[in-house]
Amino acid sequence: MYAVKIDNTARGRPWDGVEFADVVHVEPVEGGLTRLLAVFSSRLPASVGPVRSARETDVGILGAYGLPALVYSGAAPELVPVVTSASLISTVPHDAPGAFRRSTGRPVPENLYVDLTAVRDAVPVPEPARDVGFRFGPPPAGGEATSARTVGFPAARVGLTWSPDDAAWTIAMDGVTAVYGPDRLPVRAETVVVQRVSLRDSSVRDAAGAVSPVAVTVGEGDAEVLRDGRSHPARWSRRSATDPTRLTSPGGDELPLAAGRVWVVLAPGD
Structure with a gap:
């Protein structure tokens, strides 16, 4: 299972690959804005993004998934120890050669995209995803x-x-x-x-x-x-x-x- 941090501003949309995510978390970030944490297991698209930096909220969310790989473009210096010491696998561009590309049609930093099939080859996840609590079934009564x-x-x-x-x-x-x-x-x-x-x-x-x-x-x-x-x-x-x-x-x-x-x-x- 791979989780990708994705831009959610007007400059970063439309996204690549988000439609294939099994679960998408919309997180609050600084300035009253939001970013996405898209989790992929069933399908690993060849292009996902634009990839942006990690946040402490990611660590809290992903603890329930077991040992997913978090794909992100960097983090604030104060946050690096929090992410790297967490019980998840952190990947950055230079950890997965050939997995990342820059789009010429967008400005930095909203132009970084990842090929999750290449990340899978470079950073295999050591265990299947855990039960994160979701239960699926017929519609409940009421509502x-x-x-x-x-x-x-x-x-x-x-x-x-x-x-x-x-x-x-x-x-x-x-x-x-x-x-x-x-x-x-x-x-x-x-x-x-x-x-x-x-x-x-x-x-x-x-x-x-x-x-x-x-x-x-x-x-x-x-x-x-x-x-x-x-x-x-x-x-x-x-x-x-x-x-x-x-x-x-x-x-x-x-x-x-x-x-x-x-x-x-x-x-x-x-």
């Missing part, structure tokens, strides 16, 4: 019919629109539908989990002095599961950074997801 949902961040927003013909949610970023491929097809997910999390400040600041937030994914909190054109209130819980995340109904029952692609939006809690 509320929902055709659209917007999840806001201080300087970004994620739009979700139900497409009955595709039985999936169409993803939009900052009001623009996310697309892929030469035909500019919409990026979709069968299930979207809106996970409300608290944020804490890390020791990392960007060039403008903005503090990089860390999404706290251990503990418990409110969530919303969007599937089959319905919204289901939920609770999430996770005992430690190496444990799976459980999604339950308000009554405590396991809340199943729809089979297929899953997006997890780590939204700031109230």
Whole structure:
């Protein structure tokens, strides 16, 4: 299993390869913006990106997956020890010769792409992915019919629109539908989990002095599961950074997801 850190600004879209990810985590970063952590297991695309730098939130998320390889373009000096000492395999461009390329059609830094098949050959993952807590099954009872949902961040927003013909949610970023491929097809997910999390400040600041937030994914909190054109209130819980995340109904029952692609939006809690 390979996880790739991907740009999520207007300059970095459209993405390559995100449509093939099994799970995509939308993370808050400095400046009120977001980035993606896309996790690949079923398929390893020959081009994924644009690849960007790691964050402390990545370490917390990936602890549940076992020993995935994190593909990223670098990290702040203060963060390097955190990433390299974590229980995951860190890969950077020079670790996987021939796996990375620079696109001539975009400026630096939004022009770095990775071939995950080449990374697999250079950095084999030593064990299969662990159970991260997702359960898949028939639609649960209840819920509320929902055709659209917007999840806001201080300087970004994620739009979700139900497409009955595709039985999936169409993803939009900052009001623009996310697309892929030469035909500019919409990026979709069968299930979207809106996970409300608290944020804490890390020791990392960007060039403008903005503090990089860390999404706290251990503990418990409110969530919303969007599937089959319905919204289901939920609770999430996770005992430690190496444990799976459980999604339950308000009554405590396991809340199943729809089979297929899953997006997890780590939204700031109230």
